[in-house]
Amino acid sequence: MTSGGPDRGGGAVRLRPAIGETVIAVGVLVLAAVVYWQTANIPVSPIYAKVGPTVVPMITALGLAVLGALLLYSALTGGWQTEDEREIKADRPALLWIAAGLVLNVLLIGSAGFTIASVLLFVCVARGFGSKAILRDAGIGAAFALIAYFGFAQTLGINIGGGIVESAIERVFGLGQGS
């Protein structure tokens, strides 16, 4: 292990640091530090001194540190991504729409119930992919969520936290165990 693998062959050697890759490499180094720090905090009873609960974590921390350093070297000397890949700019609005949907979902799934949280998630993700028909998406999302809730979840016997909508439907159709 001497360099970043068969990343990109010859051609002109660029020595400009690549920002994105540098961030990633630093992230790996931070993870290595966290793993090391947390491992150092695991108390080890002397009985297990040789093969205790810290041996493998230590190897992991060490390995991550070495790999992080190699990644950092590669990032500072031009990075490992191809030119075409580098030129594609991520579609920020799309990512933000999806992130918003995910956050709303976490916040609401406990209080408002699965269906409402899912419909919001569904609409936000569809919007992120460029769909403008919010009402249509909400309708499809609601149908989808209800089918998923009563079909998938009930058959698998997993409880995904019903809310107002679910209990109302259960009351009307007498579904569920009558509870």
Next chain:
Amino acid sequence: MDAFSQLLNGFAVALTPMNLLWCLVGTTLGTAIGVLPGLGPALTIALLLPITFKVDPTAAFILFAGIYYGAMYGGSTTSILLNTPGESATIITALEGNRMARNGRAGAALATAAIGSFVAGTVGTLGITFLAPIVVDLALKFGPADYFSLMVLAFVTVSAVLGSSMVRGLTALLFGIWLGLIGVDLQTGQPRFTFGLPELLDGINVVVVAVGLFAVGETLYVASRYRFGKDEIIPLSGSVWMTPEEWKRSWKPWLRGTAVGFPIGAMPAGGAEIPTFLSYYMERKLTSKPEEFGKGAIEGVAGPEAANNASAAGVLVPMLTLGLPTSATAAIMLSAFQSYGINPGPLLFESQPQLVWGLIASLFIGNVMLLVLNLPMIAIWVKLLQIPAPLLYAGILVFATIGTYGITQSPVDLILLYLVGGIGYLMRRYDFPTAPVIIGMILGPLAEQNFRQAMTISAGDWTVLFTRPLSASILALAALALIGPKLYQLATRPKPAHVPGDA
């Protein structure tokens, strides 16, 4: 002959109406998720893991195996008609298959892929039937040190050799191993990396990580570049009944692809990419019509597609006989075994013959079902491709939420899911492979367990790993796999353009 009678017993298990139904559900679902871009077998099986609390193991594994095989069939349809390979193993199918479709021969491309998959799947399953007992006999002689070395070999090949970069592959692997270490250490009762959160004491559920990487991360990645390229679906054209000439040009590539794919898949290294590439280059060398390659040569679909399916069958050999998963899907299946309290390994064949042989028999049956599902009924699956991306990915994320939130109803799991999703997005964006994360997470704790057992037996003497002949030779292989490509590169300068699987 023994394997044969065992297999007959297996058919008795697999042919019960309930198990046939599970097999049909699995193959149908598998084909569907194989066709749909953005969904794969690892994700689907992860989402269905709660079923292990409800049905008996035989039924669950017949379902999972159907999904596993079905996704291979479905995936080729998408590569041929859409030219966006769902998995790296179908890149080659997309290469020639998509050209054929553009030339109005989509039907023949789909047919040779489906029949090739059937031939390879059936021969590969026969391979499992006869190879597995042999590996079991061998594996019974393995001690913990040998197992540990074997896992190291799998780690190295899965992460360092098969991907595009050794460093990034190993980084992904170690990240996975670390995720696997989180929680209470079973041997000493010591919590590790729980950051004081009681939710983490039981460890992170593999479902959370698999769904985070394969559903949330993948969706974010696709969304981030969705606007910059539109996929074009090529309509179904040409008959799915191949002409005699097409048969003549296909049958040898099928068999050659199978011959390449199964042994490579069955090695503790796994990986479907290398056999598909090998098969492609082989067919290009052997064909009588080299001028058609790159423009839609049927051999270039038939061979790699067979190699892909045969290696998928091969992967089940180390999974069942050694408990060694070499693909993300196999790793998820291993965690399903764990949730039943069953440990795959040589003893599985003795303790659970009904399960193992029922599963193998159902693979034969599943292949027949898949051939029917994917040839006469192909037009139905093509319709799935017309689901608009916004609705498809929105649906995937809603399902991802159910699958995760349903396990514990804990918002912590959802937050973890989205965090892992964010990491998965960055991994995709910066070209880190994601499968080693899952394999590291499942296999890491098992490797640690074997390592500690080996150390306990040897009273803490590390050299046992190098003095046991078996363990030493496996470790030597791992070292060779790690350093070999580099040496080869140094030896053959100026290095050729980077073509995966060229070595």
